[in-house]
Amino acid sequence: RLLQLGDGTILQVDASKIPDPPAISFVHDIPRLNDMWDDHTEHWKGLSVIVICSHPIAVEYWPLLYCYGKQQQWQGTKNKWNDWRVIVEHYRQGSPEQFWATFSVKGEHMKYTTIIQKLCDIRMSVDSHLAEQARREFGATFDTRFTYRRGGQEYVMMKASAIAKRYIELTGKGLA
Numbered sequence: 001r002l003l004q005l006g007d008g009t010i011l012q013v014d015a016s017k018i019p020d021p022p023a024i025s026f027v028h029d030i031p032r033l034n035d036m037w038d039d040h041t042e043h044w045k046g047l048s049v050i051v052i053c054s055h056p057i058a059v060e061y062w063p064l065l066y067c068y069g070k071q072q073q074w075q076g077t078k079n080k081w082n083d084w085r086v087i088v089e090h091y092r093q094g095s096p097e098q099f100w101a102t103f104s105v106k107g108e109h110m111k112y113t114t115i116i117q118k119l120c121d122i123r124m125s126v127d128s129h130l131a132e133q134a135r136r137e138f139g140a141t142f143d144t145r146f147t148y149r150r151g152g153q154e155y156v157m158m159k160a161s162a163i164a165k166r167y168i169e170l171t172g173k174g175l176a
Contacts, residue, residue, distance in 0.1 A: 003064060005055060006040030013052055018065050021077040022049045027112040030087060031096065033059070037088045059084060086119050123161075130164035130174065137171075145170065 003011045026033035035045040039058040048056035050065070057065065062081060066074035091099045103110045103118065110118070135142050146157040146166050157163050168174060 001064075003052075003057075003061060005061075006038065006044065006058065009055065011053055011055060013065070017052055019050060020073050021062065021066060024049050025080075026084060026087075030091060030099075033084055034088055034091050037084070043092070083116050086123070087115065090119060126174070127160040127164040130167050131160040134163050134167040 001013050001015075003013050005011065034043050036048050036056075036059050038044060038060045039046075039056075044058065046056055048058060050057040050062070059081070062077070063074070066077070090102075093099075100109055103115045134146065138145055143156050146163055147154050148157060148162070149155075157166065
């Protein structure tokens with residue numbers, strides 16, 4: 001399989017060269033996660049816990065490595081990876097100081113699981129508001145624009161997260 005890195009390097013990666021997903025935690029080191037997340041922003045420090053053919057592999061590429069051949073091993077890391085993605089997204093919305101101002105109580109940083117839960121609550125609230133906005137804006141056409149297919153049948157979307165995603169795809173905007 002081919003993997004294009006942020007510097008333009010294209011690696012042809014043999015499945016035998018892909019290590020098992022590393023047992024790593026960023027619970028106590030969110031800045032390190034930020035530094036290893038991607039290799040095409042100013043945050044990249046050129047370091048990763050996965051190195052293939054002398055190239056450090058940014059965390060954001062891990063699903064590409066493990067989607068074939070090592071799917072079973074990836075299942076155990078997939079949920080953590082999704083949490084990491086959400087944390088990095090919020091960590092980068094402002095400065096590290098702003099992130100910790102949001103995720104601290106009485107000057108103490110929140111525990112990792114509390115941060116994840118708060119981010120989940122924020123996402124659910126945003127999705128709910130976007131779903132309401134979509135229903136308002138699309139009115140009578142909502143039932144034709146917000147559908148999905150399963151087993152040859154078409155259904156109207158009910159999940160706020162799916163509606164929010166489609167709304168952003170259709171309009172290119174988030175909360176108004």
